[in-house]
Amino acid sequence: MNDDGRHGGVNVIEARGLRKDFTVRVRKGLLRRERRDVAAVDGVDLTVQRGELLGYLGPNGAGKSTTLKMLTGVLHPSGGRVSVCGLTPVPQRILLARRIGVVFGQRSQLWWDLPLRDSYELLRHIYRVPAAEHAARLRRCRDLLELDPFLDTPVRQLSLGQRMRGELTAALLHGPEVLFLDEPTIGLDVVSKQAVRGFLAELGETGDTTIVLTTHDLADIERLCRRIVVIDHGRVVHDGGIDALHTRYGSQRRVTVDFDTPPPALPDLPGVHLEATTGPRLTFTLDTSASVGTLISTLTTLGNLRDLSVTEPEIEEVIARLYRSEGRAPSQRNP
């Protein structure tokens, strides 16, 4: 996890026009079968700088896992160029394996029938990590992820949350420069999710480890990622901050006010729409351009405010809108 200048460029991951086609055979009649190429990843450009914490999102089947597998050297790309830590993943798989860590949320790197501790010892040998370095990293993970209570328990007896904490540790003991996480919080309870997120946030803050994370849990994204890349139908449909996504899809904040008595007349402010009136309660929606402050100061002149709340736009809503619009018109993608 320390920076000893192992490579020059700031771009840890670079992909240009990355694609993966799968051949599927479709039954046509009794014996005839037709081969069809389906693009799981269809020309993805991606640049990730050292120390970034990137959220990689997309609906099921969008090509997230396939991209991750091409970046980690598991799958051979059908086209395009890719380099991770300055290496080409598939031909340089073994060199790359020493410099990246991978957690597949639904697959284990651990020895099922052995105590967790034994897996770490085996991994130390597999990755040829000096004992002192290994011990220091394990110490840190034990503290942050609270592994001690189950370090001597066979992995098959661990709860999912415990196992995931164990998997994260396993992926980090050789000090990878890049950590790839494929749905690390899938199926975890709230407490375990928070533990995993907290740990990743801390890891990301040090800036030594680049993290690429796929997830369906948008709370992971909100908590962790400043930059998100959304793919759908194998193509990048958004690359940037969450704010940019809100602006693009016209996300609306919502202001709800309770008056003592309903006000007689309402002001006409640009970008502010009255959504509902239920007795003394008024609900407004605001475009991204409108100011909450202006609205509130105007409202206070109209009567006595008893209560007031501002709701930020839901990321879920924005993402859902994004998926839906891409589903309708996959050709109209943002360059």
Add this chain to the structure above:
Amino acid sequence: MAEPAAASTAAIYRRLVAAQVRSQLAYRVSFVLDLVSNVVFLGADLLTVLVVFHRVPVLAGFSLADTLLVFGLASLGFSLAELIVGSIDRMQRHVRTGLLDAVLIRPLGVLWQLLVLDVGLRRVGRVCSGLVVLAIAVRLAGVPLTPANLLLLVITPVAGAVFFGAMFVATATVAFWWVDSGELSAALTHGGRDFTSYPLTVFGGWFRHLFAFGLGFGFVAYYPALILLDRPDPLGAPAWLGWCGPLQAAVAATLAALIWRTGVRHYRSTGS
């Protein structure tokens, strides 16, 4: 990054095998049952041979002792291959469960990792039975223990193991393209073992040619056994063929390695 020394790579694999032993010993009863059932399996094959010779004194020109020698050489070679490489016939499962993905992200060779992570120690039982049968056959057939014969008795099962191992790997590789490919694999490995367990003379025309020469199974046990028994081939092949096992094993291993490499390169994975 310096290339790791071969010796320390071997040490890593030793640790992985040791871990597998500990894992399997976690289920003691099932381990013992497996071990016993594997001995019984070989016993059943042996029984077939004995039943046949109970009815006829000579089978296609070969006595019981002669046939047992062929059987012993083939069984030992096969069971060695099965012990070390046999688990690869679960390749489809490794593709489906994602073990293959897990193995691909580690800085070690794919094939050896899969073999080590799935090594079936219960198969030790079969190797032991194979050794016992071979020893008995050597004694019954009165094979003179000259240095040349001893050498042949060592290299033949080893070459046979390499050859069957190559068969296991080559046929399991098909799972990279065709996820349900178990039948083909079984036909060539277990079918091949049954073929090599009997003198070639019991098989007829084209079938014999295909298996014995086309696929190379004749070199596993039959031709070496002829040298050990010091008798000419009733089918007229020259005696030196009995020493060609290692050569044929090397060819088979090279081909299997090529097929395996191609398979890994074209591995398409099963999605998330």
